[in-house]
Amino acid sequence: MSRNLLQNFRGARALIVASGEGGIDTLESVLGKLGLVVARADVPEAGRHLDLALVEERADLLFIDGDLDSVLPCDLGAARTPPVPVIGLVGIEAPGRLKALMNQGATAFLRKPVYAGAVYTTLFLGVNQYLLRKEMASELNAQQDRRRRRKAVIKTILLLMEEHHVDDDEAYVMLRRDSMRRRQSLEDYCEDYISGRSKLTASSPEAEPRTAARR
Amino acid sequence: MFSTTGPYSTVAGAMLNGALLAVSEIGEAGPVELVPVVVDPGGDLSRYTALSGQLLAEGVRHVVGCYTSSSRKEVIPCFEKHDGILWYPSHYEGFESADNVVYTGAAPNQHILPLIDYLMSTFGDRAFCVGSNYIWAWENSRILRETVTARGGTVVAERYLPVGETDLRKLVDAVIEARPSFVFSSLIGVSGLAFLSALRHACLARGIDQPGTMPVASCNLSEPDLDELEPEARDGHISSSVYFSALRNPVNDAFVSRHAAAYPSAPLTSADAEASYIAVKLLAGALAEAGTDEILAVKAAVARQRLAAPQGDVWVDAETMHLHLTPRIGRSRGTEFDIIREEPVPIRPDPYLVRSAPTDSWFASAPRLRVAK
Numbered sequence: 122m123s124r125n126l127l128q129n130f131r132g133a134r135a136l137i138v139a140s141g142e143g144g145i146d147t148l149e150s151v152l153g154k155l156g157l158v159v160a161r162a163d164v165p166e167a168g169r170h171l172d173l174a175l176v177e178e179r180a181d182l183l184f185i186d187g188d189l190d191s192v193l194p195c196d197l198g199a200a201r202t203p204p205v206p207v208i209g210l211v212g213i214e215a216p217g218r219l220k221a222l223m224n225q226g227a228t229a230f231l232r233k234p235v236y237a238g239a240v241y242t243t244l245f246l247g248v249n250q251y252l253l254r255k256e257m258a259s260e261l262n263a264q265q266d267r268r269r270r271r272k273a274v275i276k277t278i279l280l281l282m283e284e285h286h287v288d289d290d291e292a293y294v295m296l297r298r299d300s301m302r303r304r305q306s307l308e309d310y311c312e313d314y315i316s317g318r319s320k321l322t323a324s325s326p327e328a329e330p331r332t333a334a335r336r
Numbered sequence: 337m338f339s340t341t342g343p344y345s346t347v348a349g350a351m352l353n354g355a356l357l358a359v360s361e362i363g364e365a366g367p368v369e370l371v372p373v374v375v376d377p378g379g380d381l382s383r384y385t386a387l388s389g390q391l392l393a394e395g396v397r398h399v400v401g402c403y404t405s406s407s408r409k410e411v412i413p414c415f416e417k418h419d420g421i422l423w424y425p426s427h428y429e430g431f432e433s434a435d436n437v438v439y440t441g442a443a444p445n446q447h448i449l450p451l452i453d454y455l456m457s458t459f460g461d462r463a464f465c466v467g468s469n470y471i472w473a474w475e476n477s478r479i480l481r482e483t484v485t486a487r488g489g490t491v492v493a494e495r496y497l498p499v500g501e502t503d504l505r506k507l508v509d510a511v512i513e514a515r516p517s518f519v520f521s522s523l524i525g526v527s528g529l530a531f532l533s534a535l536r537h538a539c540l541a542r543g544i545d546q547p548g549t550m551p552v553a554s555c556n557l558s559e560p561d562l563d564e565l566e567p568e569a570r571d572g573h574i575s576s577s578v579y580f581s582a583l584r585n586p587v588n589d590a591f592v593s594r595h596a597a598a599y600p601s602a603p604l605t606s607a608d609a610e611a612s613y614i615a616v617k618l619l620a621g622a623l624a625e626a627g628t629d630e631i632l633a634v635k636a637a638v639a640r641q642r643l644a645a646p647q648g649d650v651w652v653d654a655e656t657m658h659l660h661l662t663p664r665i666g667r668s669r670g671t672e673f674d675i676i677r678e679e680p681v682p683i684r685p686d687p688y689l690v691r692s693a694p695t696d697s698w699f700a701s702a703p704r705l706r707v708a709k
Contacts, residue, residue, distance in 0.1 A: 131690040154433050154655055156690030237435055238412070241688070 126249045131156030136180035138162045138171065138192045143212055143233030148184065151240040157182070170194045177204040182248065184231070187222045188212040195224040202226060202258055206251035208243055210235070228254060270308040277311040337387060337401030342379025343500040344525035347608050348403050350560045351425060353599050354609030355400050357591075358616035360598070367624035370616070377407070384411050392418035397629045400425060400615045403608065404499075404524070405471045412437065421631050423619055425611035427555060427577070429475035430687040436631070438638055439658040440618065440650075441611040442578045445686040447555040448476055450663040451520075451576035452483050454677055455553055460517025461489030466507060466531065467522035469496040476522045476555065479689070492516050497523065502530040508538045511550070518574075521554045528557065529565055536569040547572025562671045563603035573668040578661040579607040579647040580673045588646035604671060605646070614645050614659070618652070649682060658685030 135157045139145045145161075152159045160179070164186075165171055171192050176183060185192045187209050197203055201224065209222030212233040222230065229247030231239060274296075281292035300310035303319070313319035338348040338355075352374065359372050373396055377383035384402070388411040391399055399415070400423040402408040408424055415422050415436040422434075427442035455463070463484050467473020473496060481491045492514045495507055508531070511519055523531050532552060539546035546552075553574035559581045562570050581592060581604040588605075591613065595605045619634075621641045626633035639654035650659045660682040666673030686692045 129688075129690055129693050151433070155688055237433070241431070 126245075127252070128245065129156070130182075130244060130248065132158065133181040134158045134160065134179065135182045135184060136160050136162050136176065137184040138164060138189065139184065139186035139210055140164065140188055143186075143210065144235035145210075147237050148210075148231070148235040148240060151235075151237050152244075155241060155244065164189055165192060173204055180205055182244075183207045184210055185222065185225060185227065186210045186212065186233075187218040188233075191221055191225060193225040195221070197224070197226050202251070202255050206248045208247040226251075267306070267308050270312065273311040273315055274307060277314050280314070337375050337377060337384070337391070337399050339379040339403065339407075340376050342377075344379060344403055346525065346560050346564055346603075347556075347558065347606070348379075350558070350603065350606050350609040351403060351612040353595065353602055354605070354612035355425070355616050357595055357598055358613045358620075361594070362616070362620045368620050370620060370623075381407060381410050385414055388414040388420075388422075389418070392420045397421065397631060398423060398619055398623075398634070400612060400619065402426070405429060408432075408437070409471070419631055421634060423615040425615040426608050427611070429472055429479070430689060431475065433656045433658075433687055437657065438615070438618070438635075438652075439656075439685075439687070440615040441608070442555075442661050442663070443656075443658050443685040443687040444476075444479055444689055445692040446578055446661050446663050446683055447576045448479050449483065449689075449692055450665065450677070450679070451553055451555060451574070452480060454576070454665045455518045455520075455574070456484065456487060456489060459551060461487070462514075462517040463489065463491045464511055464514055464516035464519045465491060465494040465522070466511070466519060467494075467496050468499045468501075468524045468527055470499060472524065472556070473522035477520070479693075480520055482693070497527055499524065499527065501527050504531050504534045507531065508534045511535060512538060512542065512544070516550060519550060519552045521552050522556065523554075524556060528554070529561060532573065533566055533569040540568075557668070558606035558608060559604035559671060559673070560602075560606050560609075562668055562673075567670075570671065571669055575666045575668065575673055576663065577607040577666060577673075578663055579605075579610040580664060580666045580675055581605045582666070582672050582675060583647060583664075585646075585648065587644050587648075591646040610646050614643060614650060617643055617645070651682070653685050656685055656687050658687055660684055 135152050137145060137148065137159065149159045167190060183205055185207055193203055203226035206228060207226045209227035209230045210233050211230050228250035229243045231243045277296060278289055278292045281287065281295055282289060296307060300307045303310060310319060338352040339345060340349045340352055356372060359370050362368065362370055373391065375387045375391065377387055384407045388399065392414065397420050399420060402411065402422065402424055403426050405428050411422060412434050420436065422437045423440060424437050425440045427447050430444040461484065463480060465477040465480060467477060477494050484491055493510065495510065521528060521531060535552065536546060551572060551574050555576045557573055557575040592605050618638060618641045622634045622638035623629055625637040639652050642649065642651040648662050650661055652659060662682045663679045664675050665677035666675050
């Protein structure tokens with residue numbers, strides 16, 4: 122989570138999907154002052170959604186009016202990460218409307234009628250929260266992937282213990298050292314080892330100088 | 337509405353003088369008649385809102401005033417509620433563009449960015465930031481830190497003191513110990529003056545050529561400040577400003593001499609005095625063109641105003657309601673500044689630094705080009 126927070130949004134393309142009232146003109150004018158390129162999208166017909174692929178192609182940021190029926194499909198997954206940041210425009214402040222905006226991936230809200238002094242804060246929050254959320258989601262995916270592959274790690278440790286007559290701690294040290302040497306993740310290395318694509322480069326941990334990784 | 341008493345009364349007094357000078361000139365030559373109502377919040381934040389509310393309730397629709405950003409931010413909701421316009425005549429840190437404010441002082445791309453260019457190309461890349469503990473100093477230090485770091489320099493320290501603090505021994509010791517290439521000061525009022533004196537004396541006592549090797553640079557050091565400084569601490573400070581009293585052109589010559597005639601015991605004209613003078617002149621021009629003091633009409637008219645000001649031509653940027661102004665760098669000598677750098681033309685205001693700072697392209701990180709073969 123070392124990402125710098127963004128503060129200059131010049132050149133970003135904002136797409137506004139709104140019913141046309143509630144200070145949307147103010148929103149457009151402030152976004153213009155902040156250097157964004159603003160466009161209005163047609164409101165999708167009842168029961169239809171914006172095409173996500175098209176959104177990604179046309180916009181870097183989406184403002185969605187919570188008073189409209191779902192503009193984006195609400196099946197964005199547990200992390201609720203749409204292809205671009207979504208900022209919810211809140212007219213009717215009812216839990217149902219707010220929930221619908223959250224489900225469409227909104228990471229910030231802007232009350233209607235839009236107050237000029239609130240736009241930058243919302244933009245700042247919405248974009249940075251989206252990027253953090255995306256980063257966390259990809260981190261989580263990576264962790265889950267490693268969890269799925271821990272069977273290969275256990276299996277490799279057992280193989281090494283048998284082949285090299287070492288205990289589990291030493292086998293793990295050997296594994297770590299060799300995977301690092303090959304610039305592979307432990308899991309990738311183990312999978313290669315089991316499938317015979319990779320062999321240990323050092324016969325025993327004692328052959329190498331002790332490192333901080335040794336326990 | 338200027339705090340002509342309180343911790344930053346020197347500069348606020350100069351601003352009031354600049355505004356009243358313009359009022360009297362307009363009284364003599366038109367195009368409208370202005371009746372000034374003068375109030376003094378005394379540097380007390382809560383009094384700003386109370387006085388603004390009172391003025392607007394009494395039918396005043398246009399208020400020229402505020403010096404600190406904290407006071408401006410405090411009163412803006414009041415102007416929005418009562419449909420008034422605040423004519424804000426001071427350089428400030430940017431990141432604002434309120435509908436009910438016309439900004440006649442410099443935006444950050446017109447003061448701090450040119451200053452950083454000058455300092456890094458002349459003195460080196462190690463900065464020490466000091467400031468009064470409020471938004472002006474925080475944001476200026478942030479802009480400086482980001483710009484200096486992006487260019488490979490470092491900020492060796494940042495120190496903030498309460499507004500009005502004058503015990504600066506520890507701060508001065510820390511600066512001398514760090515030996516930066518320059519000190520960037522956003523200390524205001526009495527703190528700024530006390531710092532310049534204390535640092536100068538400490539360096540003289542240690543045989544350090546402070547102006548030559550560790551100058552203090554600021555975006556808020558003006559002629560009235562130098563006037564208040566003790567003589568041995570006056571020379572060699574760097575100031576970034578769109579106006580210096582020493583500018584030689586017919587409009588400024590007239591401004592300086594009328595100012596001297598109107599306020600014989602006051603210090604020289606300064607950037608904040610000039611911005612206040614410009615604010616009143618633009619207000620009068622917009623009122624004349626609009627034919628009413630109603631704010632929508634005045635706002636539409638002000639966007640078309642252009643003025644031969646003491647600093648040179650200035651005009652309004654309709655999008656942000658800030659002015660095109662001419663950045664300059666001065667070095668203090670006595671109670672004046674020698675102008676050592678100057679932009680050839682007025683620079684468009686960029687209050688959010690969207691054009692002047694690197695863009696954070698989160699969207700550009702995903703490649704949009706496809707490999708064709």
